[in-house]
Amino acid sequence: ETGVTQSPTHLIKTRGQQVTLRCSSQSGHNTVSWYQQALGQGPQFIFQYYREEENGRGNFPPRFSGLQFPNYSSELNVNALELDDSALYLCASSFWDRGTEAFFGQGTRLTVV
Amino acid sequence: QQQVKQSPQSLIVQKGGIPIINCAYENTAFDYFPWYQQFPGKGPALLIAIRPDVSEKKEGRFTISFNKSAKQFSLHIMDSQPGDSATYFCAAEGSNYKLTFGKGTLLTVNP
Numbered sequence: 104e105t106g107v108t109q110s111p112t113h114l115i116k117t118r119g120q121q122v123t124l125r126c127s128s129q130s131g132h133n134t135v136s137w138y139q140q141a142l143g144q145g146p147q148f149i150f151q152y153y154r155e156e157e158n159g160r161g162n163f164p165p166r167f168s169g170l171q172f173p174n175y176s177s178e179l180n181v182n183a184l185e186l187d188d189s190a191l192y193l194c195a196s197s198f199w200d201r202g203t204e205a206f207f208g209q210g211t212r213l214t215v216v
Numbered sequence: 217q218q219q220v221k222q223s224p225q226s227l228i229v230q231k232g233g234i235p236i237i238n239c240a241y242e243n244t245a246f247d248y249f250p251w252y253q254q255f256p257g258k259g260p261a262l263l264i265a266i267r268p269d270v271s272e273k274k275e276g277r278f279t280i281s282f283n284k285s286a287k288q289f290s291l292h293i294m295d296s297q298p299g300d301s302a303t304y305f306c307a308a309e310g311s312n313y314k315l316t317f318g319k320g321t322l323l324t325v326n327p
Binding site for chain 2: 107109134136138143144145146147148151158159161193195197199204205206207208209210
């Protein structure tokens with residue numbers, strides 16, 4: 104098991120609602136990335152945070168936003184939920200200077216109904 | 217645009233067999249190639265990784281072969297066991313530290 108923890112593990116929301124997912128990074132890691140994994144697919148990069156600022160974004164609309172806190176933990180917020188947002192959301196932490204060896208949490212399974 | 221292509225989509229081998237999973241990439245700026253293993257309900261776990269200045273890397277029963285000129289790399293699992301049954305993802309990373317994943321290979325190792 105990695106030291107990356109995500110909460111909650113499962114979540115059911117209604118279309119149009121807003122959701123906040125949380126991630127605690129591994130000790131010593133200062134960079135957090137978020138990925139969306141649809142069923143049967145590989146993870147897709149949403150965005151990355153370093154020093155509390157967004158440092159790169161994938162092909163996701165602005166209703167996907169995030170935060171990184173001084174202790175390097177992070178939140179992913181999704182507004183105006185759509186059915187297609189149903190997926191496993193993964194948080195990965197790493198150490199910026201190496202920029203490699205990303206360690207993933209167990210994910211949050213979001214279901215939008 | 218799929219920047220990392222992975223094959224096969226699924227693979228079944230007998231215990232002790234050597235499954236091989238292949239990946240090809242397009243972006244020559246990629247400089248780090250990890251493989252992840254994922255069990256149902258879990259996040260991906262880093263298995264082994266390679267950089268393009270090395271043609272082969274072994275860690276335990278897992279071996280990565282890398283062909284820079286062909287822009288291809290593969291994972292070999294020696295003496296596969298039923299516990300290796302999982303989904304395997306190749307990935308590639310460039311200077312922006314963003315991982316681009318393949319679509320995954322579902323490996324089943326029969327007893």
